Amino acid sequence: xxxxxxxxxxxxxxxxxxxxxxxxxxxxxxxxxxxxxxxxxxxxxxxxxxxxxxxxxxxxxxxxxxxxxxxxxxxxxxxxxxxxxxxxxxxxxxxxxxxxxxxxxxxxxxxxxxxxxxxxxxxxxxxxxxxxxxxxxxxxxxxxxxxxxxxxxxxxxxxxxxxxxxxxxxxxxxxxxxxxxxxxxxxxxxxxx
Numbered sequence: 001x002x003x004x005x006x007x008x009x010x011x012x013x014x015x016x017x018x019x020x021x022x023x024x025x026x027x028x029x030x031x032x033x034x035x036x037x038x039x040x041x042x043x044x045x046x047x048x049x050x051x052x053x054x055x056x057x058x059x060x061x062x063x064x065x066x067x068x069x070x071x072x073x074x075x076x077x078x079x080x081x082x083x084x085x086x087x088x089x090x091x092x093x094x095x096x097x098x099x100x101x102x103x104x105x106x107x108x109x110x111x112x113x114x115x116x117x118x119x120x121x122x123x124x125x126x127x128x129x130x131x132x133x134x135x136x137x138x139x140x141x142x143x144x145x146x147x148x149x150x151x152x153x154x155x156x157x158x159x160x161x162x163x164x165x166x167x168x169x170x171x172x173x174x175x176x177x178x179x180x181x182x183x184x185x186x187x188x189x190x191x192x193x
Contacts, residue, residue: 050084
């Protein structure tokens with residue numbers, strides 16, 4: 001995607017290059033092979049500080065401009081006030097992950113015919129939903145509403161609350177997930193309420 005590889009050649013997840021928290025690969029009922037990149041939030045909140053220029057002085061728009069300038073850029077440029085409007089968290093992260101999914105799909109990564117992004121966050125995390133990019137606030141009232149509207153290709157972005165995903169999960173049908181379920185219950189204790 002144009003992100004620099006460190007001099008020592010080893011990448012650290014989340015440091016200076018785009019990554020997701022998890023990925024799942026599966027075959028859909030229609031036979032389509034799909035990868036879902038998963039971004040899982042907990043208590044994140046973001047400021048309205050623009051990220052266009054990094055602390056190092058790097059103009060981040062230059063890193064991604066070649067992707068933005070392509071005809072197949074995965075966001076609706078007609079609706080987007082400017083490319084720079086995306087350089088506020090969490091929009092900056094969502095853009096990078098959407099670009100990663102798009103590039104993986106074009107490359108048929110791991111045999112995938114479709115690559116999408118799933119965003120999971122607690123319903124109660126209202127701070128996450130606050131629109132931090134002044135220019136994007138014209139498009140919608142929440143981060144997820146805006147991101148859904150900006151999608152150019154159907155089915156490439158889904159958002160779900162932690163509560164939707166896990167409240168009432170039938171763990172008794174999946175005994176092999178018992179330890180994982182205990183972790184989920186401890187981390188998201190309100191799911192049991």
